[in-house]
Amino acid sequence: MKKSKLSILTNGIIRENPVLVLVLGTCPTLAISTQAINGIGMGLSVLVVLTCSNIIISALKRIIPDTVRIPCYIVVIATFVTIVQLFLKAYVPALDKALGVYIPLIVVNCIILGRAEAFASKNSVIDSALDGIGMGIGYTLTATVMACIRELLGSGTIFGATVTAGTITPFTIMVMAPGGFFVFGCLIALVNKLTKGRVRAKRQNKCMGCPGAAFCSKVEEGGCEE
Amino acid sequence: MNLSLTAAFYIVLSAIITNNYVLSKFLGICPFLGVSKKLDNAMGMSVAVIIVMVVATAVTWPIQHYLLDPRGIGYMQTIVFILVIAALVQLIEIFLKKYIPGLHKALGIYLPLITTNCAVLGVCVLNIDNEFSFVQSLLNSFGSGVGFMLAMFLFAGVRSKIETNDYPESFKGIASTLVAASITSLCFLGFSGMLEKIFGM
Numbered sequence: 001m002k003k004s005k006l007s008i009l010t011n012g013i014i015r016e017n018p019v020l021v022l023v024l025g026t027c028p029t030l031a032i033s034t035q036a037i038n039g040i041g042m043g044l045s046v047l048v049v050l051t052c053s054n055i056i057i058s059a060l061k062r063i064i065p066d067t068v069r070i071p072c073y074i075v076v077i078a079t080f081v082t083i084v085q086l087f088l089k090a091y092v093p094a095l096d097k098a099l100g101v102y103i104p105l106i107v108v109n110c111i112i113l114g115r116a117e118a119f120a121s122k123n124s125v126i127d128s129a130l131d132g133i134g135m136g137i138g139y140t141l142t143a144t145v146m147a148c149i150r151e152l153l154g155s156g157t158i159f160g161a162t163v164t165a166g167t168i169t170p171f172t173i174m175v176m177a178p179g180g181f182f183v184f185g186c187l188i189a190l191v192n193k194l195t196k197g198r199v200r201a202k203r204q205n206k207c208m209g210c211p212g213a214a215f216c217s218k219v220e221e222g223g224c225e226e
Numbered sequence: 227m228n229l230s231l232t233a234a235f236y237i238v239l240s241a242i243i244t245n246n247y248v249l250s251k252f253l254g255i256c257p258f259l260g261v262s263k264k265l266d267n268a269m270g271m272s273v274a275v276i277i278v279m280v281v282a283t284a285v286t287w288p289i290q291h292y293l294l295d296p297r298g299i300g301y302m303q304t305i306v307f308i309l310v311i312a313a314l315v316q317l318i319e320i321f322l323k324k325y326i327p328g329l330h331k332a333l334g335i336y337l338p339l340i341t342t343n344c345a346v347l348g349v350c351v352l353n354i355d356n357e358f359s360f361v362q363s364l365l366n367s368f369g370s371g372v373g374f375m376l377a378m379f380l381f382a383g384v385r386s387k388i389e390t391n392d393y394p395e396s397f398k399g400i401a402s403t404l405v406a407a408s409i410t411s412l413c414f415l416g417f418s419g420m421l422e423k424i425f426g427m
Contacts, residue, residue: 023400027344031252071312078305086301101351104304108344177250178412185404193396
């Protein structure tokens, strides 16, 4: 079964959107989506790391021994994360400060390890690069949309420009932790509604959203929960 | 080392309540959403997280301060920390398997998952970022682990109630879980500022 290059690219944006459909990489998405600009910054960082690590892992897939593949993937990913981290520190220090600890935490972002295991380790370099770009764009869009909603409701601005502030009192709770969970929950419910539950059925595979699915012994048994 | 008992309490309690890793810092959401359906699983996962967090801090703090910083390679932090954590988790697993098989049986399946738990790497990095001393770091890690446990426990209880409730079709599954998490997190927001008042920090 050969997929067209375009469908690999768009796969991550819509059909298998990492955040809304696969529900991966929840932690950074919730944490940084307080301002639209942070959403874009985080999204682009993830895109770069995801694409680069997908390329390298795909290129090395015949060299990496199967038994130690996860540590190898982690080293590759951590290398690119460090590069991005140093780059941000040097050129966009304000963004680096805003994203803080969530930049090094891209290493353990389930999207990246998940794509390395599920896609890059089985496909050609070009396909893996496209998959990385597609997934990265999907992540960036979702994180930015979520950040826009939270910023608008919580501070009455979008990208720092005043929209409703002054006319409607913003409810600060939206840029705090509970607002993150709430907006994310509502977005997922919206996706369920729009796709008439098809996406929800896809999520029934219990291990799909789990970061450890790549190397967990319980996957064959259908997950660690009943 | 002049760490008063009050300061020690303050670090532990604020890591548990006001700066709860899951509910206010969004670290370790994956296991929080994934393994909180049943109380037993929540318990196993949390105990494993507490152990790994404290051990990982005990190892990564000296590495950063005595190995990386003096050589000017502090930027290698991310790579070194994640490898150390991955190796540690393996070691703990082997150790438990050999010497405490009962505990290994209970925690076994959760241990591999912890390598990719962002709360563990997060606590190690944040200890360095906050410029905590070694003892403060250990206290903070322990508190964070207990905070994770508290959040998992409370949430496992909340989830067992909402499963049986009647809510809109679209909210079935993870959406309702997230909204429930939002309300649980709202409760923790109520504690903010409380500890500062009590301890006068």
